[in-house]
Amino acid sequence: MNRHRRALLQGLTAAAALPFVGFEAAAATNLKISHQFPGGTATEGDFRDRLCRRFATELEKRSGGALGATVYPGSSLMKTNAQFSAMRKGALDMSLVPLSYAGGEVPEVNIGLMPGVVTSYEQGTSWKTAEVGKALSDILADKGVILVSWIWQAGGTASRGKALIEPEDAKGMKVRGGSREMDMVLKQAGAAVLSLPSNEIYAAMQTGALDAAMTSSTSLISFRLEEVAKQLTTGRGKTYWFMFEPLMISRSIFEALPKDQQQLVMTVGAEMEKFALDAAKGDDEAVAKVYEKAGGKANDMSAATVAKWQAIARDTAWKDYAAKNDNCARILKLVEKTL
Template sequence: MRLKSLVAGAVASLAMTAVHADELSFANYMAPTHPYVGGAFEPFANLVAEKTGNALTIRLYNGGELGAGPDAQYDRVVEGVADLAVSLPGYTASTFPLTLLTELPGVIDEATGTEKIWKNIQLFEPEYQRVKLISLWSSAANLLYTKKPVRTPADLAGLNIRVPSRNAGLLVEAWGGSPVSMPVSEIYTALQTGVIDGAMIDGTATTAFKLGEVADYLTVGIESTISPFSIVMNRDEFNALSAEQQAALEAAGKEASALGSKTQLTVAAGGIKAFADLPGKEVIKLTEYEARAFHELNAPVVAKIISDVGGNAQAVVDALAK
């Protein structure tokens, strides 16, 4: 009996290993209905299967099934809880200072940002030594969703504004507001209950995170940050794959970057329109003259961030500007 049990256990173990090698887990903290799922993550999984003849597949775990908290996704990949995960480098800012240069005002724009990132991808890869960088893209520009109208920096005085990264927080501080670091999943309740007075986030938030229900004003026209997103993979799992499977993942990841950016820009534009169509809401569109007051405050902040990062930071910014 003991011998049979050992044999059965060994067979089960081998079966589990085979399944693990063929099927990769993808941790996604966003809801299954989030536009990224159908627009980028499912196509990414399909591309991997197609490019490997179904020898390698990806299973999506949406809605934080492998662990809640957008800010913890990178660590889950490092620790092997998930093989792959979508993450925002801004949540672990100290690990990705060069990547986060892409979010600074004036460095890239939302229309061409992802293309420029991939033209210079070798500049960012050294920051991903603990994981394998699979995909990296820029999102739509961040806007201000607020309970009170914001037309000038003076309007932000005394307001607590959720920010997506440390760099974004420095901008809000320069504008006169008080930055609050908070995962995207907490914004709705915090804005509804008055813990924060507004949030810096792109236009997808109107519907994707239902901020159209709790914010009264949406200010657009400020040159603010553009948050990068990434898909990262456990490095040991990546190294265990065949060369062909690795190449398929890399190719699919690059395609997923373009899909992620396209999805974000489309939904963000729709989110701004959807907010304007809601009763009792107002989209405040700043003129170039009105926005200048914010932009003049941006310049010294951007210069200081680049200086503080040091190293080849200026070279990265210059390369992205070409």
């Protein structure tokens, strides 16, 4: 890591722990936050949208109006898959997006939806201060993106017909896995895979292009998939599917802010993490009730089932990821220290 990069990251860590000082006199700044999820309010709707709105409110309140943000839900500002690249270029200020969506341009970030590497919220949360989290933060900063809020979500599977629980259930099904690595596991289990953002799952299942889709518990609720899928495999209790979906800011935009505003962004971002954790766990439970109320069936996974999927992942996705480059191999080794 070069000297400038080390200084920046050390500064971010220190800033989050410091008390606020008076804000520098400057014209008011309004950050644009883009995400793909349904819009709501600060108290109602998809928790990822609520988190962004709460974040924006706190920025404005604590800065005395010097720094604020506008939230653009439902990919209304720009298309989902364009967000990460736009942040890198400074064309988008902030986004809350599944990090693995950027795996095509930054292969290291596929660790954010690598099947089997995270099996509990506690383990995922520990990444932020562990070696793996520091390595991932360094890579993203070098690519022009800074992590503001660390958000993990467990995921489940919605199926139109038969439930997708065990690996053998996947044979012959058309499934959306959500990442290249998850797709590799599904293919090994005998499924055909389709790649698309979570906000396009409903239409694909409605037309029969998909038999099943893996996504976060929150998306399973927010996108009303219970209307087109009657079998649910939940992410509560035991699961091998966790998604890293952080709130991020463009590094160039961040570095253009006064130091006190940089401090505020990082501090408020860290404070949002408990809200996200509680909300994600709540949705893991709530999603089962939603599907059962709609006449569907909710299925949970056993530890033995999770171990089966994890074994397939080790032999396919994990090996493929480690072979991508030296950074990927190093990150996977650091992940294994947390298992």
